[in-house]
Amino acid sequence: MQCRSLPKHSKISWTNWKLREVSGKRAWEILQEIRGVLKDVAGMEFQPAARKTIDLEGRLVKDGVRRALKRSPDRPHGPCPRHSRVQEAAG
Secondary structure, three states: OOOOOOHHHHHHHHHHHHHHHHHHHHHHHHHHHHHHHHHHHHOOOOOOOOOHHHHHHHHOOOOOHHHHHOOOOOOOOOOHHHHHHHHHHOO
């Protein structure tokens, strides 16, 4: 039996798939870290997504961050002074 190599486009697809898998795992880890910060700092704990997908988890974490910022008494109200000065200088 002779061993044949994969066509070049198959190798590229495999490489791209592996890169996506690695970046997806890292994205999931980052979302879990943000979840941990929300729990530690804001005391917020929310249920995990019904399905384990980055999209759904990202939406849950984004909503959690938004709620935490809205509840924070230290949240900024409007643009910071430095931002205003930069806009004035540019405009």
